[in-house]
Amino acid sequence: MGEENIVYFFTGNKKKYEEVKKIVESGTNGRWKVEQIKYSFLEMQTKSLKDVALKKCFDALLFLKQNDLEGICMVDDSGLFIKALKGFPGVYSSYIMDCIGQEGILKLMENEKNREAYFQCIIAIGNSITDEIKLFEGKCDGKIGHVVTSHSFGFDGIFIPRGYSKTFGEDKEIKDKVSHRRKALNEAIKYLNHLKF
Numbered sequence: 001m002g003e004e005n006i007v008y009f010f011t012g013n014k015k016k017y018e019e020v021k022k023i024v025e026s027g028t029n030g031r032w033k034v035e036q037i038k039y040s041f042l043e044m045q046t047k048s049l050k051d052v053a054l055k056k057c058f059d060a061l062l063f064l065k066q067n068d069l070e071g072i073c074m075v076d077d078s079g080l081f082i083k084a085l086k087g088f089p090g091v092y093s094s095y096i097m098d099c100i101g102q103e104g105i106l107k108l109m110e111n112e113k114n115r116e117a118y119f120q121c122i123i124a125i126g127n128s129i130t131d132e133i134k135l136f137e138g139k140c141d142g143k144i145g146h147v148v149t150s151h152s153f154g155f156d157g158i159f160i161p162r163g164y165s166k167t168f169g170e171d172k173e174i175k176d177k178v179s180h181r182r183k184a185l186n187e188a189i190k191y192l193n194h195l196k197f
Contacts, residue, residue, distance in 0.1 A: 005032050007125075007192070008073045010039045010060045015153045016076065023182060027189035034074075039063065041075075049122045050135060051078040057124035057133050064128045072195075073126045076187070078180060080155045082144060083116040093155065102148045102158045115143040119159060121180040123188045127195075134191055135190055138183030154193065 007024060011017050014036075021034040041056050053075055060073040079093040085108060089096035096104070109115065123136040142161040150157035150169025157169035161178050168175040176182060 004030070006071055007032050007034045008037050008060070008064065008069065009034050010037050010041075010056065010073060010075045012038050012064070017183065019153075019176075020074070020076065020185065023176070023185045024189060024192070027185070028192055032072075032192050033146065037063070037073075047091060049077045049079055049120055051136075052091060053122040053124040053135060057126045061126040061128055061131065061133075065128075068127055072192070073128065074095055075122075075124045075126075076121060076181065076184075078119065078121040078154075080105075080159065081118050081120060082109070084112045084114045091149065097154055102151070102155055105144070105155065106148065106158060107147070109144055115145075115158065117142055117144050119155075119180040121184040123181075123184040125188055125191065134188075135167045136187040136191070138185070138187070139179040140178055140180040140183065 009017055009020055017036040024032055024034050039060070041059060046052060056075040057073065060075050064071070064073055079090045081087045081090050089105070117151060119140045120141070121138045124133055125136070126133045140161055142159055145158050145160050145167055148157045149167045152169045156175065157167055160167050161174060164171070164174055166174065168179065
């Protein structure tokens with residue numbers, strides 16, 4: 001590969017792609033460019049984000065090979081885990097977001113005093129040349145707010161990270177700095193910066 005290498009990020013979510021593109025390209029000083037491949041994965045029925053991310057990455061590697069694309073693929077699997085709801089929605093976060101949204105989660109939490117929650121993200125990177133897959137994890141502790149402050153992205157409008165008073169949806173700068181995805185990507189970026197082809 002040349003000076004500018006490509007990470008094929010597999011997602012149908014434009015906002016997630018834009019978030020990942022910004023963090024990876026700035027973190028690698030432009031050495032890696034992120035391109036979106038819109039792909040609908042079949043979701044596994046499992047309690048583990050790692051299992052889901054691993055399966056997605058296998059599928060992404062297969063796609064690269066079938067389409068004669070050589071290089072690096074990246075997938076993301078994230079979830080919101082709420083203590084009072086015994087970890088729900090967890091690995092089903094995307095599906096639950098589509099079904100009941102942020103308002104539905106707040107309704108489930110109506111009379112709940114314990115608002116503790118955390119976001120978890122697993123980034124999986126696959127190398128189509130070596131077939132190696134690496135997993136990178138990030139976690140952000142916080143709590144569920146009482147109102148929806150934003151409809152910008154997923155559950156960002158109801159999640160307040162620990163140590164802050166605003167939700168991810170209200171303050172993008174805070175999210176860019178402390179989010180679960182940022183933490184996982186920071187580790188992935190270290191790997192990419194040392195990767196040689």
